[in-house]
Amino acid sequence: MDKKRSNFIxxxxxxxxxxxxxxxxxxKKLYDSKFIIFKLVAFYLKNQLYLKRSCQISxxxxxxxxxxFPHPINIVIGDNTIVGKNTTIWQGVTLGSHGHNAQKKSYPIIGENVKIFAGAKIIGNIKIGDGALxxxxxVVLKDVPAFHTAVGVPARIFKNK
Structure with a gap:
């Protein structure tokens, strides 16, 4: 068996x-189709994702x-969230809306090469720059510039060395 096939298996x-x-x-591919049967299968697969891993990814x-996802457990990713290339997300991370009923729901945009460590919460219309930690x-409630680190509750932002 060739190496590529064995890696896939x-x-x-x-x-x-x-x-x-x-x-x-x-x-996602099935959900984006026009056929109702495919959409139902997509919801079944999404439900399996929740039952097996407790992950809710819209x-x-x-x-x-x-x-x-090094440890794909308890991850929540909301509706219009965008997660950039080569991003690493550890367990227990929430990327969601602010939850204010009177305001329009807004979701975070995560840049490329970002690392989000265990238990972090990124809430609301926030932009996380490329290479951020x-x-x-x-608990991130405001934008994090590129190549900066956010730590604490609420998050304080520091420049990476």
Whole structure:
């Protein structure tokens, strides 16, 4: 068996991050189709994602290529969230809306090569710049410039060295 095929089989069977993204991408393709049967299958797959991993990733969210989940448990990604290329998201991360009923819901935009550590919450219409780091359990309520670090509750922003 060639190396490429064996890597695919290994990833499919044993890599939970790969399986999570594969399930999400298949669900999104089916959800975007015009056929109601495909949409129902997409919702079934999304439900399986929730039951197996406790992950709620909206089918309206955009995950670019190279997104990686080292420990895909309890991840919530809201409707119009955009996650850039090569972003790493650890367990327990929430990317969601602010929840104010009177205001229009707005979701974060995550840049490329961002690392979001365990338990971080990024809430509202926030832009996270390329190469930024979001610390564990940080609650980010304002924009984080490129190549900066956000830590704490509420998050304080520091320039990376």
């Amino acid at each position: 290994y990833s499919f069977l044993f890599n939970p991050s790969y399986r999570l993204l594969l399930n999400y991408r298949i669900s 089918l309206n969210a955009t995950l670019e290529e190279g997104v990686f 979001i610390g564990a359990n940080a």
